[in-house]
Amino acid sequence: MEKLSRLATEESNPKSIRLDEMTTNEVLNIMNEEDQTIALAVQKVIPQIEQTVEKVVNAFKSGGRLIYVGAGTSGRIGVLDAVECPPTFSTSHEQVQAVLAGGKGAMFNAVEGAEDDEQLGATDLEKLVIKKNDVIIGIAASGRTPYVKGALIHANSCGATTVSLSSNEHSTISNFAHIKIEIVTGPEVLTGSTRLRAATAHKMILNMISTTAMIKIGKVYKNLMVDLNASNxxxxxxxxxxxxxxxxxxxxxxxxxxxxxxxxxxxxxxxxxxxxxxxxxxxxxxxxxxxxxxxxxxxxxxx
The missing domain is CATH 1.10.8.1080 (Helicase, Ruva Protein; domain 3)
Incomplete structure (x- = not known):
């Protein structure tokens, strides 16, 4: 298994080496400066995002589902995108789903060891009865999370379209996906804390995928969300x-x-x-x- 120390997301950022000595203003400014690089990093993987959107649109048109899979922050980002689709686009709760290592409780409390269980990833997806017209997006900043790997392997065995979303080049999970989105966000301001730049990039990409897919199946008129669920x-x-x-x-x-x-x-x-x-x-x-x-x-x- 790949050593974490070799991953770009685990490297020390030289710009923040004095982080504990910086003033509040200095910390905020360096975080802001580093965050400004994220949109440009996303821009580089638009071709892969486009491929993914096309697969998701085809899935929706044939009654298929978009399913996010992840652990920790990566899984929670998937949950966040999925739960926003019903009120925004009046989708069913089945059409866009998220599977989080450790179950629903892991949304609020870390479930230790769940992300390291490859078989658990496969088992959790098996419960959803994956079909050929589904699209499964495995999310892992490191690109090596066993839970996500197991889920992708199972999805492939079911004939579904698989996508990997990571923040390191040549990610392990990329080997088990039809479409590989490797967005290189580099070392974090706080070393190894991928809930920062990596997570922001992944949130942006999931927004792009789900929103564009909804546009392409008629959920938008002009630039208005005309299929919203007016529930309040x-x-x-x-x-x-x-x-x-x-x-x-x-x-x-x-x-x-x-x-x-x-x-x-x-x-x-x-x-x-x-x-x-x-x-x-x-x-x-x-x-x-x-x-x-x-x-x-x-x-x-x-x-």
Whole structure:
């Protein structure tokens, strides 16, 4: 097994060698300076991110799932991205999932040894009954976490698409993935604390993957989240504002149509712009595979 000392994420950062002697202002500035390199590092792996998005889009279109797998910080980042998809895009809790070494309790309390158990990674994925149309993304800053390796091996045996996301070149987990995203973030300001730059980079990449995939399956109109789940006051107000901005109707008109559609923003937009009843708008959206712009075009073409 690869020694941690050989990994770039475990090296000492010469810029912060005096970290314990620095003033608060100096510490904050060096952290900020180092963080500014992350976006450029992400830019270098956009081709691999694009490949991943295309696989995820195909998975969603065929009823497949996006499943993140990780331990510690890496696993928690996967959980964070997954749990935000239902309220943002009205996805089911099954469509985007996260598997965390040690189970749900590990989200708040470290489960010692879980990340070192390769078989546990395979067993946890086995419980989800992985299919060929699923995409599994294994996340590990070090790129060598046994739990993630085991999960990827199992996913491969099921014929699923596998992706590795790490912060070191030639990562161990890359050997078990169809798509290899190796974003080199370098030594951390606090040596070995990959919850810093490495984790930030991984959070950015997961945001890019899930958001872009949702755009490509019709969850967005213009740059608006028209498939949001308006489950509270703030989101209902956001829904009304979106309908007002897109259709130029009054607040009261938007509210009235949204109440008729049970706050389905897509449905409300098509009803207003195409000037059709709810049932017709539903058919238009189905026939356009969920894309608002296409639904409106279809309505006008039929007219």
């Amino acid at each position: 006051f703030k989101l209902r107000e956001r829904a009304k504002q979106m309908v007002c901005n897109i259709t130029d109707v009054t607040y009261e008109q938007a509210e009235s149509v949204l109440e008729e559609t049970d706050y389905d923003v897509k449905l409300a937009i098509v009803m207003i712009i195409a000037e059709v009843k709810k049932e017709k708008a539903e058919t238009l959206i189905i026939n356009s595979k969920g894309f608002v712009r296409e639904a409106v075009k279809l309505a006008f073409n039929e007219g």
